[in-house]
Amino acid sequence: MTAAALGTATARAQGRDTPLRIARDVAEDLAADAIARDRAGRPPVDEVARLREAGLLAALVPPGRTHGVDWRTGCAVVHEIATADSSVGELLARHYVHAWSGRFYATAHRAAALERDTARDQLLWAGGVRTAAPDGGVPDLTLTPLHSGYLLNGRRAVDTAVTVADRFVVDALCAVTGDVLVVRVPSGRPGVSVEPARDRLGQRVAGAGRVAFDRVAVAPAQVLGPRPYDEESTAPFTALAAPALRLALCHVGLGIAEGALSEARDACPGGRLPATGPDVLLAFGELASAARTAAAVVERATAAMAGALEAGPHIDADEPADVAALVATAETVTAEAALHITTRVPELADAPGLDRFWRNARVLTADRSTAHRLRDIGEHYLNGAYRPG
Template identity: 70%
Template sequence: MRVPTTPSTAGGRSADEQRRTLLRTARDVADDLAADAIARDQAGKPPTDEAARLREAGLLAALTPPGPGRGTDWRTGCAVIREISAADSSVGDVLARHYVHTWGGRFYASHDHDTGLEEESVREQWLWTGAVRTPAPHDDTDGPDLTLRPRSNGYVLNGRRSVDTAVAVADQIVVDAVCAVTGDVLVVRIPPGVRGVTVEPVHDRLGQRVAGAGEVVLDRVTVALGQVLGRRPHDEESTAPFTALAEPALRLALCHVGLGNAEGALTEARDLSRGGRAHRLPGEDPDLLLTYGELASAAQTATAVVDRATEVMAQVLDTGAQLDAEAPAGVAALVATAETVTSKAALHITTRVLELADAPGLDRFWRNARVLTAHRPVAHRLRSIGEHYLNGSHRAVAAFR
């Protein structure tokens, strides 16, 4: 299969030029997605067409970990995710989880990963998704939902797992499962088309309706040794510093999705106001100016916090296996702060724009924000931030789980 020429594959160009080219591609895709975003949200179908758009534009190949002549650095990858999310946060969600899961070989193999897998992902333009759970502070009394049983040259995998995006259209699904013999928690990748894999899409979601959430059912699925990405430690104390970045990396990527969704809502409401489709006349009502000033400030404040966390995450990812043991807790604190600020801003902005402009489909931003923030309570994040601030890195690691 021929890979489209993208900034990640074109040689002879500076990093800045490659970044600009990739962002231009993202803007073109975003414009295409925005044109029919309302109709696709109303249809709520699996993201088959959306995945094809991302693939044809080269974004699936580009948003993979950086390597010689391929991949994208963390800062640029997040910028692309936010650009797409402003047009359609469901598709941004798909792209965010794709990007983070392509890092799985690095996170769970403690950076001693198989570069051939990343090269194959770029060459074949795979779409990745998955659901890897974090170590629980207490034993799970209900037992694991996914189990592996050793066999010659691999394992047999059984169970079921909820997946938030692209469950019916992904090329690789990344999950963790407990070995029934050794008790080790292994992170594996599953091609959905293999024997024993079925998917059950979720229909009629409140928001993120085009993200393709659902459940993957695994019945005696053969897992070759080459499909094992690495081990997920049982607890925080035994987690390698680079592995500890896996969860905050995903949460930070989703911050960009939420922020992009809020920015898209504010931009659409502004354009409607300028076009005379608002409840008040633009430029003549001081209260209208005050409200837009408040919402724009909230978006810019969230942007500043998210960008700072993104910069620090990029620095520690560049450090790789030599990462200091205390660094992950500091990064997690910044990510928790970004989540807190972004969640509050996104809910506030997407609620208020409904009062400013009257147009079909504007409510999708609020519905998407509700789904994106539903599983990350602000109070829990604030306690985590407080734990890190008061007691330092060593005692804060568990607080972010």
């Protein structure tokens, strides 16, 4: 390798390492008062301020010439934060994937502008783009065309940052054409109002709630592009949008499992069982194996997703189905490991706050059916097909 090439490789490695070093410092800070903040359950105003001050909101955008991080680094940052505080990890995971929305749905020029603005202004993204119409077929968000732009109306449940987001990205049905369009809306726009969720079981600091749009003006430049109707009309790269979000959340689930196990290990000598007893050794061996197995499966899916995202519009038409099947496997294994580990650790250690890991795991995995994912995996294994959702 030439000196110039070595310098370039070193610079790239340092660029990846810097966000991770920052994330470790932020994670240590978050871990110090995680129990108190979970009990308070307040909107994540202070948490977002910590992320913004550390530069992580700006860092976690798609990689560009002067900003952003690659997929594997972004997921590693999410994992690091989630191990200390899974609510903040979920907030950061969704922000990162929402920042990819321009590449999934818009033109390259519009996506680049969105990412530059996000990095420059440290914008926090929230919202949600659905992969299909809700049950019953009644849209919760509609767009009414004007002579220039649209009016957006309706309400949408948001999983994170509802009161602190700078931008919302959502999909809405055009009342005239029937097209489903993905739009971005500044949170401070007239007609936008939010309502935080109260007394959540878990992920209490993530900032979940509902956002309402009452005749909110949407300019043409705020329309990223159409959301495809079905699998057949979905471009291969756009098909990565849904599994990318689910995979980012796998890193949050893995963080919950590893955080619970680590905290139980630290508390075990003063807990209910002797740290050198055969029963506790067997229990921790089982749980550590489950966590490491999940980590290996998630890493394989992360590597596959990273390769697919790097391919961009040149991605092979069959690759999204293969990646989605790996993500579904990661979801299944991670959910089972997180729920099993967080159920067992309170039996092994007597430490305050261990219950929060179980509550967080339950809420994070509540809307993802293991049976549904296993059927998807089986369909891909038998037929080579995969239905995203």
